[in-house]
Amino acid sequence: MQKAIEYYLGLNTNPAPEGRSQVVDRSVYETIQIMLPSLVRIFAASTDEVCKCVPIGPDDEAGAEQTTAVLKHYVTEKNQWSRS
Numbered sequence: 330m331q332k333a334i335e336y337y338l339g340l341n342t343n344p345a346p347e348g349r350s351q352v353v354d355r356s357v358y359e360t361i362q363i364m365l366p367s368l369v370r371i372f373a374a375s376t377d378e379v380c381k382c383v384p385i386g387p388d389d390e391a392g393a394e395q396t397t398a399v400l401k402h403y404v405t406e407k408n409q410w411s412r413s
Contacts, residue, residue: 337357337358338358339353339354339358341353379400379401379404379405380397380400380401380404381397382394382397
């Protein structure tokens with residue numbers, strides 16, 4: 330997984346052999362970065378429930394609700410969430 334993230338970010342962690350191009354193509358990264366705000370608005374506009382923690386057992390319901398509230402706060406308030 331780490332290798333895939335390095336490739337996505339365009340990090341040249343394994344340089345090409347001598348005499349070959351060292352060029353790193355970041356077009357996938359740039360395309361995703363451009364599209365990401367629009368995609369977030371599309372997927373998040375349908376509900377006020379941005380994220381939800383599901384309890385595993387009956388004793389977990391209160392904890393799941395509290396964790397959901399904390400996650401929602403971080404996603405919507407700490408990250409300048411725009412719902413327009």
